[in-house]
Amino acid sequence: MRIATLSWLAPLAGTAVSITIEPTSADSIRNAASTVAFDLMSYYRGNISGETPGILPQPFFWWEGGGMFMTMIDYWRYTGDSSYNAVTSQALQAQVGENNDYMPQNQTKNEGNDDQGFWAMAAMLAAETNFPNPPQDKPQWLALAQAVFNEHASRWETEHCGGGLRWQIFQFNKGFDYKNSISNGAFFNLGTRLARYTGNDTYAQWAEKIWDWQESVKFIDADYNIFDGSSLNENCTVISPLQWTYNAGIFLHGAANMFNYSKGSSIWRDRTAGLLNTTARVFFNQTIMEEQACEQPNTCNTDQLSFKAYFSGWLAATTILAPFTESTINPLLASSAVAAGQQCSGGASKSQCGFRWTQRDANDGNFGIGQSMSALAVIHSAMVTIPRAAAVIDGGSTGGGSTGGGGQPGQVPVTGSAPPSFAPVTNSTGGTSQGDPNAGIGTPGRESVMIDVIKTTEKDTVAASFLTAAVALSVIGGSFIMVYE
Numbered sequence: 001m002r003i004a005t006l007s008w009l010a011p012l013a014g015t016a017v018s019i020t021i022e023p024t025s026a027d028s029i030r031n032a033a034s035t036v037a038f039d040l041m042s043y044y045r046g047n048i049s050g051e052t053p054g055i056l057p058q059p060f061f062w063w064e065g066g067g068m069f070m071t072m073i074d075y076w077r078y079t080g081d082s083s084y085n086a087v088t089s090q091a092l093q094a095q096v097g098e099n100n101d102y103m104p105q106n107q108t109k110n111e112g113n114d115d116q117g118f119w120a121m122a123a124m125l126a127a128e129t130n131f132p133n134p135p136q137d138k139p140q141w142l143a144l145a146q147a148v149f150n151e152h153a154s155r156w157e158t159e160h161c162g163g164g165l166r167w168q169i170f171q172f173n174k175g176f177d178y179k180n181s182i183s184n185g186a187f188f189n190l191g192t193r194l195a196r197y198t199g200n201d202t203y204a205q206w207a208e209k210i211w212d213w214q215e216s217v218k219f220i221d222a223d224y225n226i227f228d229g230s231s232l233n234e235n236c237t238v239i240s241p242l243q244w245t246y247n248a249g250i251f252l253h254g255a256a257n258m259f260n261y262s263k264g265s266s267i268w269r270d271r272t273a274g275l276l277n278t279t280a281r282v283f284f285n286q287t288i289m290e291e292q293a294c295e296q297p298n299t300c301n302t303d304q305l306s307f308k309a310y311f312s313g314w315l316a317a318t319t320i321l322a323p324f325t326e327s328t329i330n331p332l333l334a335s336s337a338v339a340a341g342q343q344c345s346g347g348a349s350k351s352q353c354g355f356r357w358t359q360r361d362a363n364d365g366n367f368g369i370g371q372s373m374s375a376l377a378v379i380h381s382a383m384v385t386i387p388r389a390a391a392v393i394d395g396g397s398t399g400g401g402s403t404g405g406g407g408q409p410g411q412v413p414v415t416g417s418a419p420p421s422f423a424p425v426t427n428s429t430g431g432t433s434q435g436d437p438n439a440g441i442g443t444p445g446r447e448s449v450m451i452d453v454i455k456t457t458e459k460d461t462v463a464a465s466f467l468t469a470a471v472a473l474s475v476i477g478g479s480f481i482m483v484y485e
């Protein structure tokens with residue numbers, strides 16, 4: 001077996017040095033991922049004295065921190081390198097907010113359901129991977145995911161479009177009158193995973209309902225294309241036709257969770273297969289991943305530059321939950337990881353990854369957090385393509401259960417073996433995260449956060465709309481809660 005197979009292309013005249021990935025070698029993937037992870041985390045200042053943990057520098061929005069630390073949990077899961085676990089844990093705990101629901105006061109006035117969902121999906125991934133638990137007196141990963149799920153459920157709105165979550169939580173934000181696939185996708189994705197993790201079917205019933213609604217408004221069409229969303233002023237009939245990798249990924253991974261949770265039901269098998277069929281056609285250019293709505297014209301914005309990261313993670317996770325997808329997904333991940341590595345030759349580090357992987361080693365010079373995160377995710381995700389036994393090199397310690405802080409970033413020992421299984425745990429298969437099915441709405445103090453937001457914005461109409469919303473709210477399980485009384 002090959003050890004330390006990270007190789008560098010000889011610097012030929014006119015050819016940039018890039019990261020060569022041997023997609024059949026676990027060590028090659030680990031080494032490449034380690035280099036890219038170091039570059040990515042070099043952008044992060046949140047753990048430096050005087051900065052705020054979890055917050056990315058301007059112009060990055062709050063949600064992307066959640067996306068980045070979600071990606072860093074996958075990095076640890078797939079490579080076993082725990083160098084960034086401490087900083088990841090710190091960030092995920094720092095942003096839980098005063099009510100342990102990922103609505104910290106600093107963010108609530110412009111926080112959307114999708115933003116909250118990304119942090120919650122990071123917490124959910126922490127639970128599924130047995131990422132080291134926070135201290136007992138701090139909110140736990142599973143309970144945090146449940147809190148956000150419960151709040152999403154309370155915001156389900158049937159007055160327009162027959163259901164669905166709005167994009168925004170608050171009326172004073174642009175997008176309050178928009179319903180979209182990513183917000184409903186985050187709610188769906190969390191529901192499917194909570195069902196699988198806890199075995200509580202209520203979550204699965206919600207997931208079915210969200211899926212059905214997405215189809216009813218044709219945000220998911222008969223060919224499994226997933227569109228961005230629609231204004232509710234037209235009752236969701238005028239749909240933005242844009243398709244994004246992260247929408248495809250969030251629903252594909254959710255469907256795979258439902259397939260797995262239902263022990264292989266044919267309906268979820270068909271949905272998983274149908275989504276994958278379309279996903280593979282729309283978002284891959286000659287087997288290389290591409291953000292087709294904006295990548296070639298170079299118009300991807302800050303957010304969009306990171307979507308391929310989450311998409312990669314969800315594709316990899318889909319193969320674990322629905323093994324019948326491996327034969328389609330594995331070659332795409334392996335090919336995209338190799339191509340992404342070829343883009344990693346720029347910047348001061350000489351390993352910064354460009355964004356247009358289809359250009360192979362002609363570096364496109366497009367560097368940044370999203371670009372590095374996307375390259376990192378597709379590279380470590382390619383670990384799932386390696387037969388698990390072959391990934392075990394020295395029988396040494398596994399990734400699972402490692403604690404943070406150890407190791408020198410960028411200098412991972414190449415002898416560390418991959419975990420024997422990447423299967424996400426559940427509460428009956430070794431999962432240790434503590435849940436709270438009643439987390440979220442109804443938590444004492446919840447109301448005061450809202451009132452503070454109203455005060456900060458000094459908009460009377462907001463208070464009025466909150467009241468309307470509160471009356472319309474009903475909480476899963478049949479109980480009714482007045483949030484603002």
Ligand SMILES: *[C@@H]1O[C@H](CO)[C@@H](O)[C@H](O)[C@H]1NC(C)=O
Nearest residue numbers: 041047048049083084087409
């Ligand atoms: C911040 O985290 C990085 C890892 O990303 C680590 O190398 C560095 O020492 C940390 N800084 C502080 C001040 O803890």
Ligand SMILES: *[C@@H]1O[C@H](CO)[C@@H](O)[C@H](O)[C@H]1NC(C)=O
Nearest residue numbers: 051052055094095097104106
């Ligand atoms: C909120 O913002 C203040 C001021 O920038 C900062 O000191 C504090 O750490 C922030 N809190 C969180 C949880 O982000």
Ligand SMILES: *[C@@H]1O[C@H](CO)[C@@H](O)[C@H](O)[C@H]1NC(C)=O
Nearest residue numbers: 160161162163216217235236
């Ligand atoms: C709005 O859309 C929903 C779901 O498609 C539909 O059930 C409802 O009848 C529509 N309402 C109006 C006023 O068109």
Ligand SMILES: *[C@@H]1O[C@H](CO)[C@@H](O)[C@H](O)[C@H]1NC(C)=O
Nearest residue numbers: 197198199200427428435437
């Ligand atoms: C798993 O979670 C469910 C729902 O909360 C609970 O009923 C069950 O007892 C849990 N099982 C274990 C082994 O903890």
Ligand SMILES: *[C@@H]1O[C@H](CO)[C@@H](O)[C@H](O)[C@H]1NC(C)=O
Nearest residue numbers: 260263264320321322323423
């Ligand atoms: C569910 O996921 C587990 C873990 O990867 C896998 O072993 C099992 O085969 C999956 N179930 C189905 C029905 O594919």
Ligand SMILES: *[C@@H]1O[C@H](CO)[C@@H](O)[C@H](O)[C@H]1NC(C)=O
Nearest residue numbers: 223224273274275277278281
């Ligand atoms: C894949 O998609 C194409 C185009 O929509 C369709 O013709 C084909 O039947 C689909 N295949 C599967 C297996 O779903």
Ligand SMILES: *[C@@H]1O[C@H](CO)[C@@H](O)[C@H](O)[C@H]1NC(C)=O
Nearest residue numbers: 285286290292296356358359
């Ligand atoms: C596929 O990638 C190549 C190389 O970057 C590019 O020229 C071409 O336009 C891409 N095709 C599509 C459909 O995006």
Ligand SMILES: *[C@@H]1O[C@H](CO)[C@@H](O)[C@H](O)[C@H]1NC(C)=O
Nearest residue numbers: 150200202203437438476477
């Ligand atoms: C199942 O989940 C629902 C929704 O969060 C909750 O109301 C209920 O108490 C849960 N049941 C158990 C046994 O945990």
